[in-house]
Amino acid sequence: MAGTGVAICNSRDEMIFEMKKPLDLIKGDRVSRRSVEGHALIEALKAATALELNRIVFYCDYYLLYQLVSGWWRPKQQKIINFMDQLNLLRKSFTYCEHSLIACKDVKFAFKLAREAISSQKSKVVSSQEELENCVICLDDKSIDQFFLVESCTHRYCYSCVKQHVEVKLHSGVLPKCPHEGCGNELRIESCEKFLTPKFIEMMRQRLKEDSIPVTDKVYCPNPRCSTLMSTKKALRHPEIISTKLLNWKLRAMRSYIVPEI
Ligand SMILES: [Zn+2]
Ligand SMILES: [Zn+2]
Ligand SMILES: [Zn+2]
Missing domain, CATH: 3.30.420.10 (Ribonuclease H-like superfamily/Ribonuclease H)
Incomplete structure (x- = not known):
C-alpha cells in the first residue's frame, strides 16, 4: 500500500x-x-x-x-x-x-x-555582493568564510554544524568523522582546534589516542588517580604498573582493564 x-x-x-x-x-x-x-x-x-x-x-x-x-x-x-x-x-x-x-x-x-x-x-x-553558500545540514545561507572544509573529501559545512556534530560524537565516545552520509573521512584535530573549546580538543586527542591502540593491546593504569591509557608495551615502563606487579596478569587477560588483586 x-x-x-x-x-x-x-x-x-x-x-x-x-x-x-x-x-x-x-x-x-x-x-x-x-x-x-x-x-x-x-x-x-x-x-x-x-x-x-x-x-x-x-x-x-x-x-x-x-x-x-x-x-x-x-x-x-x-x-x-x-x-x-x-x-x-x-x-x-x-x-x-x-x-x-x-x-x-x-x-x-x-x-x-x-x-x-x-x-x-x-x-x-x-546582499548579493557578499558571496553566500548553503550549508546542507542547517540549510542556512552563510558567508563562505563561515564554512569548514573536510580536507580529505572536500565536503563543506558551516562551522556551527560541524562543531555540534563533533561535540555530539565526542560526548558519545566516538571519534568524529566527516558528517556526510557514508563518507567517514577523518577530521584532523588541527582543523577542529579552530572551533572546539580546550575541553573538547582534549577529548578528541584522548579519543584519537584510544582508537590508535588495538582493543587487545589497551592497558589502563590501575591507580584511579592516574588511569592513564597506554599500550601493553608502554605499560612495561609505567612505574605504578611495575610496582603493583599487575602487568603479568594483564598480559594474560589482555582484554579487560587491570583489576587490582586483593
Ligand atoms: Zn550549517
Ligand atoms: Zn566527507
Ligand atoms: Zn599511572
Missing part, C-alpha cells in the same frame, strides 16, 4: 492546493521509498504547473531523493534516468525552482521553513 499527499502553500503559509492520491500499483510490485517519494514529487510539480505557478521551492525530507535531484550522483538504472528526465522537464516550466532538504522531524515546520526560504531568498538578492 502506498499513497502520496501534495500540499502547495503560498508565501503566507496558506494552503492553496491539496491533493491526496493512492498509488496505482501492479500486483506483486515492490514499492521502494525512493519510488514513492519520487512519484509524490512528480505529482506535486505537475500540480504546481497546472496552477500556473512560476516560482517554487520544494521541500524534501528524504536524503536520497535530495541527493538525486541535486545532481550529486548519476543514476545508472533506466527507471531512475526516466524519472530524472521527467523531473527536469517539469522543472523547466518554472522561472524559479529550488529545492531544500529538511529533517524528517521538521516536516511539521515545513510551512515555517517555506516562509523562511522565501524571506532568505529576498535577503540574498539584497
Whole structure:
C-alpha cells in the first residue's frame, strides 16, 4: 500500500492546493521509498504547473531523493534516468525552482521553513555582493568564510554544524568523522582546534589516542588517580604498573582493564 499527499502553500503559509492520491500499483510490485517519494514529487510539480505557478521551492525530507535531484550522483538504472528526465522537464516550466532538504522531524515546520526560504531568498538578492553558500545540514545561507572544509573529501559545512556534530560524537565516545552520509573521512584535530573549546580538543586527542591502540593491546593504569591509557608495551615502563606487579596478569587477560588483586 502506498499513497502520496501534495500540499502547495503560498508565501503566507496558506494552503492553496491539496491533493491526496493512492498509488496505482501492479500486483506483486515492490514499492521502494525512493519510488514513492519520487512519484509524490512528480505529482506535486505537475500540480504546481497546472496552477500556473512560476516560482517554487520544494521541500524534501528524504536524503536520497535530495541527493538525486541535486545532481550529486548519476543514476545508472533506466527507471531512475526516466524519472530524472521527467523531473527536469517539469522543472523547466518554472522561472524559479529550488529545492531544500529538511529533517524528517521538521516536516511539521515545513510551512515555517517555506516562509523562511522565501524571506532568505529576498535577503540574498539584497546582499548579493557578499558571496553566500548553503550549508546542507542547517540549510542556512552563510558567508563562505563561515564554512569548514573536510580536507580529505572536500565536503563543506558551516562551522556551527560541524562543531555540534563533533561535540555530539565526542560526548558519545566516538571519534568524529566527516558528517556526510557514508563518507567517514577523518577530521584532523588541527582543523577542529579552530572551533572546539580546550575541553573538547582534549577529548578528541584522548579519543584519537584510544582508537590508535588495538582493543587487545589497551592497558589502563590501575591507580584511579592516574588511569592513564597506554599500550601493553608502554605499560612495561609505567612505574605504578611495575610496582603493583599487575602487568603479568594483564598480559594474560589482555582484554579487560587491570583489576587490582586483593
Ligand atoms: Zn550549517
Ligand atoms: Zn566527507
Ligand atoms: Zn599511572
